Amino acid sequence: MNVPAAPALAIDPEALHFLPLGGTGEIGMNLSLYACRGKWLMVDLGISFAGDTLPGVDIMVPDISFIEQRKDDLLAIVLTHAHEDHLGAVAYLWPQLGCPVYATPFAAAILREKLREAGLIKKVPLNEIPLSAKFELGPFAVEYVSVTHSIPEANSLILRTPDGVVLHTGDWKLDPEPLIGELTDEKTLRKIGDEGVLAMVCDSTNAISEGESGSEGMVRKKLIELVGACAQGVAVTQFASNVARLQSVAVAAEASGRELVLVGRSLWRYAKAAQATGYLDPDMRLLSDKEGAELHPSQVLYLCTGSQGEPRAAMAKIAGQSHPRVHLSAGDCVIFTSKIIPGNEAPIGRLHSQLAAQGIEVIDEKKHKDIHVSGHPRREELKRMYSWVKPKIAVPVHGEARHLNAHAELAQALGTPECWVIRDGDLLRLGPEPAEVIGSVFSGSLAVDGTRLIAPDHPAFGARRRLMRNGAVFVSLVVDKEGWLIAPPAIRGHGIVDAEEEEVVVKGLVEAVQKALDSDKLENDDKKLREAGRLAVRRTLVALYDKRPVIEVQLVRV
Numbered sequence: 001m002n003v004p005a006a007p008a009l010a011i012d013p014e015a016l017h018f019l020p021l022g023g024t025g026e027i028g029m030n031l032s033l034y035a036c037r038g039k040w041l042m043v044d045l046g047i048s049f050a051g052d053t054l055p056g057v058d059i060m061v062p063d064i065s066f067i068e069q070r071k072d073d074l075l076a077i078v079l080t081h082a083h084e085d086h087l088g089a090v091a092y093l094w095p096q097l098g099c100p101v102y103a104t105p106f107a108a109a110i111l112r113e114k115l116r117e118a119g120l121i122k123k124v125p126l127n128e129i130p131l132s133a134k135f136e137l138g139p140f141a142v143e144y145v146s147v148t149h150s151i152p153e154a155n156s157l158i159l160r161t162p163d164g165v166v167l168h169t170g171d172w173k174l175d176p177e178p179l180i181g182e183l184t185d186e187k188t189l190r191k192i193g194d195e196g197v198l199a200m201v202c203d204s205t206n207a208i209s210e211g212e213s214g215s216e217g218m219v220r221k222k223l224i225e226l227v228g229a230c231a232q233g234v235a236v237t238q239f240a241s242n243v244a245r246l247q248s249v250a251v252a253a254e255a256s257g258r259e260l261v262l263v264g265r266s267l268w269r270y271a272k273a274a275q276a277t278g279y280l281d282p283d284m285r286l287l288s289d290k291e292g293a294e295l296h297p298s299q300v301l302y303l304c305t306g307s308q309g310e311p312r313a314a315m316a317k318i319a320g321q322s323h324p325r326v327h328l329s330a331g332d333c334v335i336f337t338s339k340i341i342p343g344n345e346a347p348i349g350r351l352h353s354q355l356a357a358q359g360i361e362v363i364d365e366k367k368h369k370d371i372h373v374s375g376h377p378r379r380e381e382l383k384r385m386y387s388w389v390k391p392k393i394a395v396p397v398h399g400e401a402r403h404l405n406a407h408a409e410l411a412q413a414l415g416t417p418e419c420w421v422i423r424d425g426d427l428l429r430l431g432p433e434p435a436e437v438i439g440s441v442f443s444g445s446l447a448v449d450g451t452r453l454i455a456p457d458h459p460a461f462g463a464r465r466r467l468m469r470n471g472a473v474f475v476s477l478v479v480d481k482e483g484w485l486i487a488p489p490a491i492r493g494h495g496i497v498d499a500e501e502e503e504v505v506v507k508g509l510v511e512a513v514q515k516a517l518d519s520d521k522l523e524n525d526d527k528k529l530r531e532a533g534r535l536a537v538r539r540t541l542v543a544l545y546d547k548r549p550v551i552e553v554q555l556v557r558v
C-alpha cells in the first residue's frame with residue numbers, strides 16, 4: 001500500500017499529546033495515541049460493527065493512515081483488555097504498523113487465536129505481561145493497574161512521562177463481588193492520585209446513568225433463582241466474553257441439575273481461553289450441542305450466542321427453528337442476561353416475538369432488572385474514581401457526544417480544573433500546561449470487505465445497494481458486421497421474478513429488445529446498440545412492474 005507523505009503538524013517534541021483515532025465521539029473501534037518526545041504509543045486497536053448501510057460488511061476498523069505515516073516512531077500497541085472494541089482490529093491492521101504488542105495473559109490468549117486465523121501468529125511480536133506489570137517504552141513508563149469490567153483482566157494504564165502522568169482508565173467499573181478476576185485496584189489509584197495526575201482519559205459509557213452499575217454476584221443469585229423455576233427446556237444468552245457470567249450460568253445449571261451446553265463458536269473460544277488462563281476450572285463440564293441433543297430438555301441448559309439478535313448467531317437460529325440440533329418448544333424459557341445495545345432494538349424485538357409466537361417465555365432486563373449488570377461505571381462510580389485520582393485535566397472517551405458531555409459536566413462539578421471534550425482526530429496537548437487542542441488530523445473508518453479494507457464511500461457499496469433494492473438484468477446481444485442481430489438476445493434476470501413468471505417475462509423482454517434492434521434508423525455503433533437494448537428492457541419492466549433494475553448489456557460481434 002502506498003503511504004502519502006506525512007503532513008506537517010505542530011507537535012511540540014517537548015510536550016505530551018493525546019490523540020484518539022477511534023472511540024471518542026462514537027461507541028466502539030477504540031484507538032488512542034499518546035505522543036511524547038517525538039515517539040508514539042498506541043493504546044488499544046479495536047473494531048466496531050457495521051450497520052446495515054454497507055451490504056456484505058460486518059466489521060469496521062479505524063483508518064490508521066495518520067500513524068502509519070509515522071510508524072517508525074510508533075513504539076508499541078499496548079492493549080487494555082480482550083474486548084473486540086479494544087483488540088479486534090490488531091489482526092487486520094498490524095501488518096501496516098509492524099510494532100510490538102503488549103497484553104496480559106487472557107487478552108494475549110484471545111489475540112493469539114485471532115492472529116493464528118489471520119496467519120500472523122509467527123510475525124507479531126506479542127509480549128505477554130503479568131498483571132500489574134511495569135515496563136518502559138521510550139519516554140513512557142507504563143504501569144498496568146487491574147480494574148473490574150465485564151471480562152477478565154481489564155486494565156487501566158498509568159503512563160508516566162517527562163511531561164506528566166496520565167491515567168488511561170480503559171473500560172472499568174466498581175464491583176465488590178466480580179466473581180472472577182481482580183477488584184479495581186483502589187490502593188494504586190489512590191496512590192497515583194497523591195503522586196499527582198496531569199490527565200485522566202476515562203470511560204464515559206454510562207456517564208448519563210445515575211447510581212452504580214451493580215454486581216455480578218447479584219446476577220448470579222438471580223440466575224440461580226430463575227433457572228431453578230424453569231420446569232422444561234431453558235436457554236440463556238449472554239455476551240460470550242463475560243466469563244464471570246458464563247460461570248454464573250454454569251452454577252445455575254448445576255444448582256438445578258442441568259448439564260451446561262455451549263452453543264456458538266465465540267462462547268467456546270472465550271471458555272477455552274478462560275480455562276487456559278485459570279479463570280475457569282479446566283475440568284469444568286461443557287457439552288457440545290450434539291451431546292446436549294441426546295438429553296431430555298429438563299436435563300440441559302443451553303448457553304447461546306446471539307443476545308443482540310445477530311442473524312447468524314445461535315439464538316437467532318433457535319428462534320427461527322433452523323438450528324440443526326437445538327430445538328425449543330412451548331413452555332420452555334429463554335433468559336437474556338444482557339442489555340440491548342442501542343441500535344439493536346429491532347433485531348432483538350424480532351427475536352422475542354419469534355420466541356413468544358412459539359409459546360416460549362422470554363425473560364430479559366425489562367422483566368427482571370437484576371438479570372444483567374453493565375461493565376462500565378455509572379455516575380457514583382465515576383465520582384469515586386475522580387476522588388481517588390484527582391486529575392488536573394479530564395478527557396472523557398469511550399462514548400458518543402452525549403456521554404462525553406455528561407461525563408465532562410460531572411467532572412467539572414467534582415472540581416476537576418480542566419475538562420476537554422474532544423472527538424476522534426483532535427490532537428490535544430496535555431502538558432506542560434496549558435492544555436490545548438493544537439489541531440485535528442484525519443480519522444475515519446474502513447470496512448472489512450473480504451480480504452481488503454475499503455472506505456465506506458467506496459463505489460462498490462452504492463452498486464450493491466442498487467442491486468439489493470432493484471435486482472439486475474443481464475442481456476447478451478450477438479450482432480453481425482452491419483449491426484443486425486444474428487440470434488435472439490439472451491436475457492437473465494436476478495431478483496425480479498420467480499421461476500414461473502420468468503419464461504413469460506423473458507419472452508416479452510426478448511421481443512422488446514429484438515424490436516428495438518431491428519430498426520433501420522439505429523446507427524451501427526456498439527454503444528448505441530447496447531443503449532437501445534438497455535432502454536427496451538427498462539421500458540418493458542417499468543411498464544410491467546414499475547421497477548428499474550440494474551441492466552447490463554453485453555455486445556458480441558461475429
Ligand SMILES: [Zn+2]
Pocket residue numbers: 081083086149171
Ligand atoms: Zn470492554
Ligand SMILES: [Zn+2]
Pocket residue numbers: 030083085086171398
Ligand atoms: Zn470498550
